[in-house]
Amino acid sequence: MLHIVNKAPLDRNSLDTCLATAQPGGALLLIEDGVYAATNGNSAEGKLKQAMGQIKVYALKADLEARGVADRVLDGVNLVDYGGFVDLVTEHTTCQSWL
Amino acid sequence: MSEGQIKKFMYVNRKAPHGTIYALESLEVVLIAAAFDQDVSLAFMDDGVYQLKKGWNTKGIEMKSFQPTYRALDDYDINKLYVEKEALDARGLTIDDMCVPVEVLSRAEIGKLMETQDVVLSF
Numbered sequence: 001m002l003h004i005v006n007k008a009p010l011d012r013n014s015l016d017t018c019l020a021t022a023q024p025g026g027a028l029l030l031i032e033d034g035v036y037a038a039t040n041g042n043s044a045e046g047k048l049k050q051a052m053g054q055i056k057v058y059a060l061k062a063d064l065e066a067r068g069v070a071d072r073v074l075d076g077v078n079l080v081d082y083g084g085f086v087d088l089v090t091e092h093t094t095c096q097s098w099l
Numbered sequence: 100m101s102e103g104q105i106k107k108f109m110y111v112n113r114k115a116p117h118g119t120i121y122a123l124e125s126l127e128v129v130l131i132a133a134a135f136d137q138d139v140s141l142a143f144m145d146d147g148v149y150q151l152k153k154g155w156n157t158k159g160i161e162m163k164s165f166q167p168t169y170r171a172l173d174d175y176d177i178n179k180l181y182v183e184k185e186a187l188d189a190r191g192l193t194i195d196d197m198c199v200p201v202e203v204l205s206r207a208e209i210g211k212l213m214e215t216q217d218v219v220l221s222f
Contacts, residue, residue, distance in 0.1 A: 008115050008146050010189060033118035036149065041191015062159025066117055068152045068166075068198075072191070081159075 002027045002092035003055075005034040006099065009044035014098040019051050029080070029088055030059040038064070040072045052076045060085060106217040107138045112147035114222065117162065122150045125222035126168050133175040140179035140216075141172075142209050143201075147222075148186045153198035169199050181209055 003022050007014040015037050022028060028051065030038050037044040038059040048057065061079040064070040073079065080088065089095055110129050114121040132139050143151060157164040172178070180201040187193060187203065194203050213219055
């Protein structure tokens with residue numbers, strides 16, 4: 001299934017709960033303030049890298065650009081545009097937004 | 100506000116720029132206080148440090164970038180901008196990532212500055 005996180009990792013526990021819940025083979029899409037988790041040197045870098053062994057991680061490019069962090073995305077994070085966002089939703093049978 | 104009296108105002112910004120309206124609203128209020136010639140300082144703590152991360156390109160999210168407003172603050176004689184060191188460290192950021200000149204202070208140092216204010220406004 002697809003997990004969507006839209007909150008920054010140090011602001012809420014959404015990412016932590018998501019990563020602890022997500023099962024191998026699932027996918028995580030980071031949007032809005034959630035994209036800060038996908039940046040070099042942020043506090044969630046370690047756990048996100050660890051999760052990448054089990055789940056595919058995506059981040060919305062427009063949200064990275066808006067925040068000035070598109071040039072510091074972690075290796076292994078796949079960037080998607082809004083069309084890619086829609087594709088991810090349709091490719092997975094279910095979707096959980098960790099609001 | 101009584102005539103001629105200058106108070107010390109500190110605006111404490113703790114939210115990332117686009118996910119909520121707080122950052123933009125804070126800027127609006129900062130500019131109002133500046134118009135009244137008050138002693139204004141801005142503190143950026145926690146995710147608030149992201150407000151000053153340079154290089155926003157908001158075209159993709161179809162929002163107006165208000166980053167230029169931070170650069171205009173100096174024109175309103177607002178030049179006391181303090182950024183929390185611990186917050187930068189936790190986010191992999193440095194003073195070189197900031198879009199305006201700032202002073203980097205520890206939480207404790209910001210706390211001491213807060214104690215010297217007449218008014219503290221939270222965003």
